[in-house]
Amino acid sequence: MNKKVEIEEQGNVISVLKKIDEILEKSNQLKDKDVKLSIELAIEAKLLSEEHFYTKGLANSLIHLGKSYQNISNYGEAMKCALQAIELFKGLNDTFGESVCLDILGGVYNFLGDYNKRLDCNLKCLELREKANDVSAQLTTINNIGDTYMAMGDFDNALKYFKHCLSFPDLTHHIQAIVYYNIGEVYYCLKDYELAEKNIAKGLIFGISCNYWQIIIASYQMQARMLILQQKNEQALLLLNKALDLSIKNSSKEEEYSLYRYFSEAYNNLELYQKAYSFLNKYNQLKEELLNDNNAQQLKKIEFEFQFKSIQNEAVVTKEKNKLLTRAFNQIELQRNEIEEINLSITDSIRYAKRIQDTILPSKEKINKTLKDSFVFYQPKDIVSGDFYWVEEVADNVIFSVVDCTGHGVPGAFVSLIASNALHKVVLEKQIIKPATIISEINEIVTKLFESSEEYIRDGMDMGICTWNKKNGSLQFAGAFNSLFIYSDNQLSEIKGNRESIGSSIYQHEKNFNNHTINTKSGDMVFLSSDGFPDQFGGEKGKKLKWIGFKEV
Known part of the structure; x- marks a missing residue:
């Protein structure tokens, strides 16, 4: 009788253990489809395993939980x-x-940016998988090792492990797409663009064959970047458009965001500044959107950093109160670094805009050659500016101008590109040298260009422009809200421009700009300025300088 009961009990235990294995199998199948349900099933299996002292079931339950927690970026629980x-x-x-x-654990350390510890986990993992002779798992780990070395900037070792992946027989197209792309990316970092292109192209072929859209997008983008370096901008744009279509189709904002930057660069190289600005604007807008998502992720990272020591030393940390101070310090340090990274990212974007804007400013050599005994004081408040100066020579005439585009920051800077392009078109292409006519022509160009954008038309631009005839010394001037100042015979006089801004009308009406002719003589000094000087705060009372104060200076 007792033996019968014992056999029945053994049968019940075996049935429970079998049930645990079945629950875990179902949990594994759902980990990429329904993470929440996968976690619930793994917890159920864990509790049953603990109840029946089923060590293997408990260990497997913890693995399933760890993977699922990692999938939802709960790195603290994944590590535990x-x-x-x-x-x-x-x-x-x-x-x-x-x-x-x-x-x-390697994935956790990757999240923390601790690549040395990630590498240690990767290498130990590979050693164990080689012992188990699990080829598929080995390939994943070898690729991870290469990826870790690449993140560390050790490109020689990265290549060594990526190429080792290719030595395995019967590789799937999915694996080959990843590995060839990674090899191409390493060569790109090493500036060996020929080998980079060769491997990226191979990865793209395999990516297309297995519809691996992430690799396809990354490959198109990398190829476009190399074409931009070669000034093959039209070809680059074709690839960027393919990549963008695929990114939008798969709702991949990360890929879409990085593509906009290279669209802007290509259009800038083609001197299509309006399109360059449009894509740079999209790049900045999406960056801000992703930054909010990344900030939420960074908060998780800060929280995990705060718990990190307690996870590793849970048995002793409760009595070590001083560790709370250490963790608090680490949290503050992490937040400081995070803010620095965000500021650097924003600054990089603005510096890129500055590089574009700098192309429109005349060089010092050109100014000294064209206008001897002249000077330019140009000190933007920010990295980029809506103000700029312009100098060109047509026959015996020197045309020089100061322009104030009233948009702020990056938008103002890109409006300045449009103004510079308009000056180039009117003066150099149409050979118009009369200042009032130049302003009228530019007003027409700008108004038409922004006729669908009320914001820019309201902002517009102010301009002062002069034409100086080197032979007879005559000086012509016209201004759109900007004045000309002449210092002659110890007297300062002001010739005011029209109280109209270029393109700056809510209600459309015809604008007429007056042309002034002045006969200058040796020793006379002429000045053009934007409102940057009069808008300066300072002095004993901390008030604006204004135009009256500017004239006194």
Whole structure:
């Protein structure tokens, strides 16, 4: 009778253990489809395993939980599960289970940016998987090692491991797409563009064959970047458009964001500044959107950093109160670094806009050659500016101008590109040298260009422009809200421009700009300025300088 009961109990235990394995199998199938349900099933299996002292089931439950938590970026719980499971697998002498735990821990360290610890986990993981003779798992780990070395800037070792992947037989197209792309990216970093292009092209072929859209987008983008370096901008734009279509189709904002930057660069190289500005604007807008998402992710990272020591030393940390201060310091340090990274990213974007804007400013050599005994004081408040100066020579005439585009920051800077382009078209292409006519022509160009954008038309631009005849010394001037100042015979006089801004009318009406002719003589000094000087605050009372103060200076 007792033997019968014992057999029945054994049968019940076996049935429970089988049930645990079935629950875990279902949890594994759902980890990429329904993470929440996958976690619930893994927790159920964990509780049953603990109740029935089923060590293997408990270890596998922890692995499934660790993977699922990693998928939803809950790195604290993922690490706890992996650290508990690895000790259980060591007791079971299960090298494959150990390797999975190390893979999870490697992902955690990657999230933290601790690439040395990630590499340590990767190498230990590979050693265990080689012992288990699991070829598929080995390939994943070898590629991870190459990726870690690339993140560390060790390109020689990165190439070594990526190429090692290719030595395996019967590779899937999916694996080959990843590996060839990674090799191409390393060569790009090494500036070996020929080998970069060769490997990126191979990766693209395999990516297309298995519809691996992430690799396809990345490959098109990398090829476009190399074409831009060669000034093959039209070809680059074709590839960028392909990549953008695929990004939008797959709702991939990360890829879409990085593509906009290279659209802007290509259009700038083609001197299509309006399109360059449009894509740079999209780039900045999407960056801000992604930055909000990244900030949420960074908060998770800060929270995990705060818990990191307690996860590793949970048994002793409760009595070590001083560690709270250490963790608080680490959190503050992390936040400081995070703010610096965000500021650097924004500054990089603005500096890119400055490089574009700098192309329109005349060089010092050109100014000294064209206008001897002249000077330019140009000190933008920010990295980029809506103000700029312009000098060109047509026959015996020197045309010089100061322009104030009233938009602010990057938008103002790009409006200045449009103004410079308009000056070039009117003066150099149409050979118009009369200042009033030049302003009228530019007003017409700008108004037509922005007729669908009320914001820019309201902002517009102010301008002062002069034409000086080097032979007879006559000086012509016209202004759109800007004045000309002449210092002659110890007297300062002001010739005011019209109280009209270029393109700056809510209600459309015909604008007429007056042309002034002045006969200058040796020793006379003429000045053009934007409102940058009169708008300066300072002095004993901390008030604006204004035009009256500017004249006194």
